[in-house]
Amino acid sequence: MPENAQKEQPRRRQARGERRVAQLLEAAASVFCTTGYTAASTNAIAREAGVSPGTLYQFFPNKEAIAIELGERLVHEMREAYGEALAPVDPATPLEQAVGAAVDRFIAFNCDHPVFFALMHGPDVPGRLTEEHDALHATLIGRVEALLSSFLPDAPSADITRTAQMALGIYMAGLELVLAREGAERDAYVQEIKNALIRYLDPLVGDRLGRPGLTRTPPR
Amino acid sequence: MPENAQKEQPRRRQARGERRVAQLLEAAASVFCTTGYTAASTNAIAREAGVSPGTLYQFFPNKEAIAIELGERLVHEMREAYGEALAPVDPATPLEQAVGAAVDRFIAFNCDHPVFFALMHGPDVPGRLTEEHDALHATLIGRVEALLSSFLPDAPSADITRTAQMALGIYMAGLELVLAREGAERDAYVQEIKNALIRYLDPLVGDRLGRPGLTRTPPR
DNA sequence: CCAGAATGCGAGCGACCACTCGTGTTTGTC
């Protein structure tokens, strides 16, 4: 069998088709964002995009594929964002700065793409997307673990993992609070995430050289 | 119209009926827990309880009412649990102790009733339950705010609220991690929640009298 | 300019699900 071990030959697309796909994904993002994945109906997505249900199925084989495609594009963008945000950290940089930069980037991404949180955090996401989310989550945990290990080379790996999970959990909890706010209040919550993470992590990494960690409010 | 301004006269129940209700709620808890509210079918709940769908509707007017009843019973139990856990706090008690006791109680409750987290945290819960959840959440926030205020009488209320939200968020994030673990690992995560909360809150309440907060590793 | 492909439409199909109803069984009461 010489041709086509591919599961799908990427059927030829015209410019109009590409535009429709983008239009449909945008509409899907909007609908998923407000109603969640399961509650979102494909007819609603088509209506939001201003096309007929039949047209939608011209470009996506089924409802799940819409979420998959959307998720993949978001994860791709996310990889770029977190690649910059968590990849190279000089152990000499102060904790405040490292945490602040990482949080700012991730928060910015999630504020730009609120669908991401909705899709990746809903309990009703289709199986294929869950895998994608788990993979991303595992990568993130791995990065944080690596960072922590570089600060605490002697700590048992179970402790490192637990700390990484907790740190990511704190960030996620804060993200949820941030997304529910706007303007100045939102900024204040972003700062609060940084406070929480720094206070959580500093006693660990601050001790690595006998350094007394964060400067506390002096006795004055 | 002399009689019945009630929306429902609580029709007379036999002992058998009470048993069925309990049986159905237990089955519903199990199904909600594994599939979430929306994905759970009333037929599945009836099957899990070993009765016919018709029987289920003998005791509940609709699917939402099942979740409502389940939620109300849980919230009722919860009120008792948190009443003990957060109500009276002597400002002299050390932070570790207060946080530890509160966390232990709430964790124990959620481990005993995993449905609670599933029902109250799913994005797909029916409107009526959301109100219930919001009310509970508001009460909890209020309690934490009151506690914080007693430690920090001079702090602006916006800061207090933000800190309370963040503290609750940290707890929730930890709870999710805890529920996904078992045995010794679970205990370690419970401890980690306490660590996170103490480190987050101590710099605030530790300063209330010029006390230098948690003893850090001394400069030696 | 003209085949043929890509795009677009929307009524409709099949499956699923919350919920009902007619009928039969058990239980409490006199």
Add this chain to the structure above:
DNA sequence: GACAAACACGAGTGGTCGCTCGCATTCTGG
């Protein structure tokens, strides 16, 4: 034992939703 009310059943009903299909329209290569 008799009567009514509570309980139990499960096939059926109406509605929703994912998805299809036949057909019309627009685009592209030759």
